[in-house]
Amino acid sequence: MKIAVFGAGNIGCFFGAQLLHTGAHEVLFVGRQRVQNLIRNAGALTVVPVNRPTISIPADKVSFVTDLQDLIAFDPDYVLVTLKGPQVQAAFKELGDLRFDEKTVFISIQNGARNPDLIRTLVPGNLVLGGMVPFNVTISPEDGSRFCQGSGGTLYIEQSAKTEPMALALREAGIVIQVSGNITGVLYGKIATNLNNAINALSGIGLLAELSQRSYRHIWSRCITEALSVYFAAGIVSLPVWGFPTEFMPYMLSLPDFVCVLLFRNVIGIKPGAGSSMADDFVNGKPTEIGDLNGEIVRLADEIGKGDDVPYCRGVLWLVQEVERRQRSGWGGAGWRPKLTGEQIRVFCTAGASNTVAPAAVDILVTAILVVT
Known part of the structure; x- marks a missing residue:
């Protein structure tokens, strides 16, 4: 063949x-x-x-x-x-x-x-x-x-x-x-689990190091919850990717740090030193797949009139798009990537990622977050 x-x-x-x-x-x-x-x-x-x-x-x-x-x-x-x-x-x-x-x-x-x-x-x-x-x-x-x-x-x-x-x-x-x-259900289930790709890329650290911190897991949990809510409203039946229902993931992500590390390392099998493909894209100055991930959730939400219900997916989307914009303009040099804390991402998602926020205010907030890194 x-x-x-x-x-x-x-x-x-x-x-x-x-x-x-x-x-x-x-x-x-x-x-x-x-x-x-x-x-x-x-x-x-x-x-x-x-x-x-x-x-x-x-x-x-x-x-x-x-x-x-x-x-x-x-x-x-x-x-x-x-x-x-x-x-x-x-x-x-x-x-x-x-x-x-x-x-x-x-x-x-x-x-x-x-x-x-x-x-x-x-x-x-x-x-x-x-x-x-x-x-x-x-x-x-x-x-x-x-x-x-x-x-x-x-x-x-x-x-x-x-x-x-x-x-x-x-x-x-x-x-x-x-x-x-039902490959469509599988693909939408994968999107929900892949919503951490962007969070990991924004963190500037490896997957296990990121997932060992509750603040980052909180962002991922909120993104998954938003995605599942949008799927339900849009009539999409997503299928689990990791052998257990995706609906269980927000509860799993709320467990103590050491338990989550054991689960991700020993059950899901994430290797030390592993990172997300989006983190690689940042390092190589390449366009990311953010539009197919967080962007897909935001697109669906806007399409069904639920745009205000996805502040975390939208906030992470905008942050990644800002990194891409800065890389295209040469800001920070080749391979520049941010190192945002989970708290910085959370603050932006809750305060800045709203359809009602003026673009100028969003730009100021994004710049304030990214410049300090």
Whole structure:
């Protein structure tokens, strides 16, 4: 089977390497020159799964291209789309008049709930399935060349007549996978748990360090509560991602610090040194997926007339957008990121993130918070 990884960054390289390692499939990695150079300079594509042996594939055995014409010429049976949400439209537009064979099946394994529908508009002649990855993958800080899984979890793929061959290939590669008949519910459940991505990025510290502090967990808890309320009002039935109801998470997050650390480290499996993908985006000066996460909750709330009921989701959204704006303007230098306390974020969310607050006042408040960092 011929499998292409479109957007071979952290997640794409992690799954692609495991599929290639089986020796049963042709795998083409399609990504940026920066990632190709990283693999070449390291001499291997190395991935570190949770609770499984490290996999290292010699660089000369990794088919990595940066030209999308090579993707078309490869004529894949399946394309795993692992692009960040903001990159999707631009990446597909680069194809121009080039077209995929109608046999090619696309599987969107990205954050957010709307990317599968977006991809369907971009490749209307092909089957597009949704998927969900419950964990983050980061590049090892020690040597900058290994793709490390941050925590455990099950990969979900939408059920269809064409799902099983890809599901089998992933299982044979040692990847835990579940086929779902309600991928939309799974994706919205993932958004609720992913609402901590932005909080972690704003904190400027690692995941376990952040989650060991009640002040940060309080922000996440409030964001989850707002999201679940909006889902209910919008008629969306979200499904749990971590094996227990999402509704239980606000209660779990209110437990004492040491209990939460034990849960996140030993039950959910977050590794020391792990961070969020949005924190990586801040460091690399890249656009974030905030619009697909907190932005999706705010969009839904505004759409159903509940915009004033999501101050925490809106506040975190605006703070991340302010960081992005400052990075685009060159403020703070390349890779600048804030180091906000949970209390600073809470104060902004309760005092500044309201539809009724004048933009000038919001700008003053955001600046006051970010400048002191």
